[in-house]
Amino acid sequence: MDQTGSFPVKLYVYDLSRGMARQLSPVMLGKQLDGIWHTAIVVHGKEYFFVGEGIVNCAPGGTPLGEPGSIVDLGATEVPEEIFMEYLTSLASSTYRGDKYNLFEHNCNSFSNEVAQFLTGKKIPSYITDLPSEVLSTPFGQALRPLLDSVIINPGGNNITGQR
Template sequence: MDQTGCYPVKLYIYDLSRGMARQMSPLMLGKQLDGIWHTAIVVHGKEYFFVGEGINNCSPGSTSMGEPLSVVDMGFTQVPAEIFMEYLTSLAESTYRGDNYNLFEHNCNTFSNEVAEFLTGQKIPAYITDLPSEVLSTPFGQALRPLLDSIVVNPGGSNITGQQ
């Protein structure tokens, strides 16, 4: 917390493909993708993200994906940790239960966007939230959709509700 009673909010951005999307996407999709994005919100000393088992958290940058590819400063929030945890618990019991995870429509980026808006009033960058529709707009993306729909991303961390 700084002197004004505000807490910094960061968006951690990871490339799940570790550079492969940039190399392979022109051949496979007919368009350039810079990465396959996984995002998390860092606030109150923890990194929060949504995966197939629900909302998880860990120390910033300590997922199995290592250090983030980039960090975006989302601004500051006046929401204290206790209120934020109540908000996350509510999300974990409703909108962001693990069984609601979907790689294209309801994923870590959807979560990061919603949480960033709650905390700061700011959306995460559109190139991240627009990626699923970009992939699905290609014939190859449509052909791979059944396979891709079965993929669940899990970079580790502890579930905030203690459930798996």
């Protein structure tokens, strides 16, 4: 495989609520949320994301979530796959180990944002990264926080370090 050149980088965006957030958030939170976002970075022919088991990957669109609700073009990277995998392995053994997962502060969107910046110098859209603080700014979000802190999102995939 040719490891020189430019490789497209995409952000796959999934609504974990499958439209329910848009319908129920005005009543439950007193504000409109368009979705509960799960994101992944697609580069070098695979989809990479962070879940309670750590950093995992699958074929693009290959999680049980199905096809993403939207795909954001983040541009291109010149980081070859080998260097990218070394970077991910380093993250998987430090900042993005499975036990570091937290639904509000350290989740798939934190990972996508960090990896997007590493690959392209660009952040992911703020409507995604601002969602936790929007939810927690409401009385209902604060009341649910103890329960939600124990939630771990895991849409499947293969752990990149081979560990479970």
